[in-house]
Amino acid sequence: MYTIDKQFEFEYGHRVWTQTLDERFSLDNRCICRHLHGHHAIVKLHLAAKELTDGMVTDFKHLNCFKQFLDDVLDHRFIIDEKDPLFLLDSAIINDYIDHGFYRTVDLSTLSIPETLPDEIKLSVVEKYDSFVIVDFIPTSENICKWLYDIANEMLDALNVYVSKVEFQETPKSHCSYEE
Numbered sequence: 001m002y003t004i005d006k007q008f009e010f011e012y013g014h015r016v017w018t019q020t021l022d023e024r025f026s027l028d029n030r031c032i033c034r035h036l037h038g039h040h041a042i043v044k045l046h047l048a049a050k051e052l053t054d055g056m057v058t059d060f061k062h063l064n065c066f067k068q069f070l071d072d073v074l075d076h077r078f079i080i081d082e083k084d085p086l087f088l089l090d091s092a093i094i095n096d097y098i099d100h101g102f103y104r105t106v107d108l109s110t111l112s113i114p115e116t117l118p119d120e121i122k123l124s125v126v127e128k129y130d131s132f133v134i135v136d137f138i139p140t141s142e143n144i145c146k147w148l149y150d151i152a153n154e155m156l157d158a159l160n161v162y163v164s165k166v167e168f169q170e171t172p173k174s175h176c177s178y179e180e
Helices: 060-074 085-097 119-130 141-159
Strands: 002-014 037-049 077-081 132-135 162-171 174-178
Touching: 002 060, 037 060, 037 141, 060 077, 060 141, 077 085, 085 132, 119 132, 141 162, 141 174
Parallel strands: 002 077, 077 132
Antiparallel strands: 002 037, 037 162, 162 174
Protein backbone atom coordinates (compact mmCIF):
# COMPACT_ATOMS: atom_id res chain seq x y z
CA MET A 1 0.00 0.00 0.00
CA TYR A 2 1.35 3.43 -0.99
CA THR A 3 0.57 6.39 1.25
CA ILE A 4 0.91 10.16 1.09
CA ASP A 5 -0.21 12.93 3.40
CA LYS A 6 -0.72 16.65 3.17
CA GLN A 7 -1.21 19.23 5.90
CA PHE A 8 -3.72 22.10 5.92
CA GLU A 9 -4.42 24.90 8.40
CA PHE A 10 -7.38 27.09 9.26
CA GLU A 11 -8.78 29.22 12.08
CA TYR A 12 -12.13 28.36 13.63
CA GLY A 13 -14.26 28.80 16.71
CA HIS A 14 -16.52 26.37 18.53
CA ARG A 15 -18.09 25.52 21.85
CA VAL A 16 -18.36 22.13 23.55
CA TRP A 17 -21.67 22.81 25.29
CA THR A 18 -21.84 19.30 26.80
CA GLN A 19 -18.44 19.34 28.51
CA THR A 20 -18.31 17.80 31.98
CA LEU A 21 -15.25 17.01 34.06
CA ASP A 22 -14.36 14.54 36.78
CA GLU A 23 -12.40 16.53 39.37
CA ARG A 24 -10.47 13.43 40.40
CA PHE A 25 -8.60 13.70 37.10
CA SER A 26 -9.02 17.31 35.94
CA LEU A 27 -8.20 18.76 39.39
CA ASP A 28 -11.05 21.29 39.09
CA ASN A 29 -14.48 21.49 37.51
CA ARG A 30 -13.94 24.56 35.30
CA CYS A 31 -15.51 23.62 31.96
CA ILE A 32 -13.78 26.27 29.85
CA CYS A 33 -14.55 24.46 26.59
CA ARG A 34 -18.19 25.42 27.17
CA HIS A 35 -17.09 29.01 26.46
CA LEU A 36 -17.15 30.42 22.95
CA HIS A 37 -13.51 30.12 21.88
CA GLY A 38 -11.26 29.58 18.90
CA HIS A 39 -8.28 27.59 17.67
CA HIS A 40 -5.65 27.38 14.96
CA ALA A 41 -6.42 23.97 13.45
CA ILE A 42 -3.94 21.79 11.64
CA VAL A 43 -5.40 18.95 9.58
CA LYS A 44 -3.30 16.20 8.05
CA LEU A 45 -5.00 14.18 5.32
CA HIS A 46 -3.52 10.71 4.69
CA LEU A 47 -4.28 8.98 1.38
CA ALA A 48 -3.53 5.44 0.30
CA ALA A 49 -3.64 3.45 -2.94
CA LYS A 50 -2.72 -0.12 -3.85
CA GLU A 51 -1.43 0.97 -7.23
CA LEU A 52 0.12 4.19 -8.47
CA THR A 53 -1.32 6.29 -11.26
CA ASP A 54 1.36 8.06 -13.28
CA GLY A 55 3.81 7.12 -10.52
CA MET A 56 1.72 8.73 -7.73
CA VAL A 57 -1.01 7.90 -5.22
CA THR A 58 -2.51 11.09 -6.60
CA ASP A 59 -1.12 14.46 -7.54
CA PHE A 60 -0.97 16.66 -4.44
CA LYS A 61 -2.69 19.36 -6.48
CA HIS A 62 -5.84 17.19 -6.48
CA LEU A 63 -6.15 18.05 -2.80
CA ASN A 64 -6.83 21.69 -3.64
CA CYS A 65 -10.56 20.92 -3.55
CA PHE A 66 -10.23 19.97 0.14
CA LYS A 67 -8.17 23.09 0.83
CA GLN A 68 -10.82 25.20 -0.88
CA PHE A 69 -13.50 23.64 1.35
CA LEU A 70 -11.46 24.50 4.45
CA ASP A 71 -10.82 28.05 3.21
CA ASP A 72 -14.35 28.80 1.97
CA VAL A 73 -16.44 26.99 4.58
CA LEU A 74 -14.46 26.70 7.82
CA ASP A 75 -11.73 29.34 7.95
CA HIS A 76 -12.66 32.09 10.42
CA ARG A 77 -16.09 30.54 11.03
CA PHE A 78 -17.82 29.26 14.14
CA ILE A 79 -18.77 25.57 14.14
CA ILE A 80 -21.92 25.15 16.22
CA ASP A 81 -24.10 22.18 17.06
CA GLU A 82 -27.71 22.66 15.99
CA LYS A 83 -28.75 21.39 19.46
CA ASP A 84 -26.53 23.83 21.39
CA PRO A 85 -28.81 25.80 23.74
CA LEU A 86 -27.00 29.02 22.75
CA PHE A 87 -28.04 28.38 19.15
CA LEU A 88 -31.66 27.31 19.77
CA LEU A 89 -33.05 30.86 19.77
CA ASP A 90 -31.12 31.67 16.59
CA SER A 91 -32.30 28.41 15.07
CA ALA A 92 -35.95 29.33 15.65
CA ILE A 93 -35.38 32.67 13.93
CA ILE A 94 -33.37 31.43 10.94
CA ASN A 95 -34.53 27.81 10.47
CA ASP A 96 -36.19 28.53 7.12
CA TYR A 97 -32.93 29.99 5.78
CA ILE A 98 -30.59 27.09 6.60
CA ASP A 99 -29.06 25.07 3.74
CA HIS A 100 -28.63 21.36 4.47
CA GLY A 101 -25.90 18.85 3.61
CA PHE A 102 -22.70 17.68 5.33
CA TYR A 103 -22.81 21.05 7.00
CA ARG A 104 -25.32 23.84 7.03
CA THR A 105 -24.88 27.54 6.55
CA VAL A 106 -27.37 30.36 6.57
CA ASP A 107 -28.51 31.35 3.07
CA LEU A 108 -27.98 35.08 3.39
CA SER A 109 -29.61 35.79 0.04
CA THR A 110 -32.98 34.80 1.47
CA LEU A 111 -32.50 35.94 5.07
CA SER A 112 -35.18 38.47 5.96
CA ILE A 113 -33.91 41.31 8.13
CA PRO A 114 -36.41 43.96 9.24
CA GLU A 115 -35.96 47.13 7.20
CA THR A 116 -36.59 49.23 10.31
CA LEU A 117 -33.25 48.21 11.84
CA PRO A 118 -30.37 50.67 11.52
CA ASP A 119 -27.84 49.74 8.80
CA GLU A 120 -25.05 48.91 11.26
CA ILE A 121 -27.33 46.43 13.06
CA LYS A 122 -28.42 44.85 9.75
CA LEU A 123 -24.76 44.40 8.84
CA SER A 124 -24.02 42.87 12.24
CA VAL A 125 -26.90 40.39 11.83
CA VAL A 126 -25.60 39.36 8.40
CA GLU A 127 -22.04 39.01 9.74
CA LYS A 128 -23.25 36.94 12.70
CA TYR A 129 -25.16 34.42 10.63
CA ASP A 130 -22.53 34.34 7.89
CA SER A 131 -20.03 33.15 10.51
CA PHE A 132 -21.94 29.98 11.49
CA VAL A 133 -21.27 26.48 10.21
CA ILE A 134 -24.14 24.49 11.66
CA VAL A 135 -23.50 20.80 12.29
CA ASP A 136 -25.50 17.93 13.75
CA PHE A 137 -22.86 16.91 16.28
CA ILE A 138 -21.07 18.39 19.28
CA PRO A 139 -18.00 20.07 17.70
CA THR A 140 -15.29 18.33 19.72
CA SER A 141 -11.91 17.73 18.08
CA GLU A 142 -12.76 14.06 17.66
CA ASN A 143 -16.11 14.76 15.98
CA ILE A 144 -14.65 17.46 13.72
CA CYS A 145 -11.87 15.03 12.73
CA LYS A 146 -14.38 12.29 11.77
CA TRP A 147 -16.49 14.84 9.90
CA LEU A 148 -13.47 16.03 7.88
CA TYR A 149 -12.61 12.37 7.15
CA ASP A 150 -16.12 11.83 5.75
CA ILE A 151 -16.01 15.02 3.69
CA ALA A 152 -12.56 14.22 2.26
CA ASN A 153 -13.65 10.68 1.38
CA GLU A 154 -16.67 11.97 -0.50
CA MET A 155 -14.69 14.70 -2.28
CA LEU A 156 -11.88 12.39 -3.39
CA ASP A 157 -13.88 9.24 -4.13
CA ALA A 158 -13.63 9.63 -7.92
CA LEU A 159 -9.80 9.61 -7.74
CA ASN A 160 -9.73 5.93 -6.70
CA VAL A 161 -7.70 6.77 -3.62
CA TYR A 162 -8.58 5.92 -0.06
CA VAL A 163 -8.54 8.46 2.76
CA SER A 164 -6.76 6.24 5.25
CA LYS A 165 -6.61 8.68 8.14
CA VAL A 166 -7.23 12.26 9.18
CA GLU A 167 -5.27 13.86 11.99
CA PHE A 168 -6.62 16.98 13.67
CA GLN A 169 -4.62 19.31 15.89
CA GLU A 170 -6.66 21.74 17.96
CA THR A 171 -3.70 23.14 19.88
CA PRO A 172 0.05 22.43 19.76
CA LYS A 173 -0.42 19.93 22.61
CA SER A 174 -3.83 18.42 21.75
CA HIS A 175 -4.29 16.11 18.75
CA CYS A 176 -6.67 13.41 17.63
CA SER A 177 -7.08 11.19 14.60
CA TYR A 178 -9.71 9.13 12.82
CA GLU A 179 -9.21 6.12 10.56
CA GLU A 180 -11.30 3.18 9.41
